[in-house]
Amino acid sequence: MRRVALVAVVVDDYDKAIRFYTEALGFRLAEDSPRAGGDGSRWVVVEPDTEGAGTALLLARADGEAQRARIGDQTGGRVGFFLYTDDLARDHARMLAAGVTFEQAPRHEPYGTVAVFQDLYGNRWDLLQPAAG
Template structure:
């Protein structure tokens, strides 16, 4: 079996703020937070309590080029897709936690969806796929 295990998401200098956003506002689970010898941290979060999906490696930006990409890692496109089995529940919880949605929920042939921004401005779809 093969799968994409981690996707790097470049964040600003404050790891703790990133962890808070992903765990509290989005409801992800903190999998690992290990200090590294260079002063950085190996921080992994994932949306699934079962640990069966792709996780995010929250990586602190190093240098001006990486800092310039924080929040715009996909050129303004939706670059991340958070699937849910209960759109209404997760949408309401995320709104209550202060997550910024860029549109009202839509019900498309492929499912219920709404675009939101993460802490840095990266665009995500919250998506409950159609059966």
């Protein structure tokens, strides 16, 4: 079996990123381990579900100026991350209450109901409830 298991999101601070993804987005912290080398780097994985069956995020602290410059603009300003939900209204309301910035109200598209939001760093995400069928 092959699957995309992790996608890296470049962050400026592990703990701040963990708080955002777990508290504001409702992800769970799957792993937080120190890496060898003694430079304070960590292997930090968060995932949107408790099953561990989907793709998770590796929160990777920027190393160097080139990586720091990409924080919040990893996909050139376009939506680059897609969070599927089975209840957009529920998750949209919970995320709004947690302070997540949405760029627009939810809208209906042929492929489902979608609302674009920004993560802590400005990366653009779709909160997406796929159309039935």
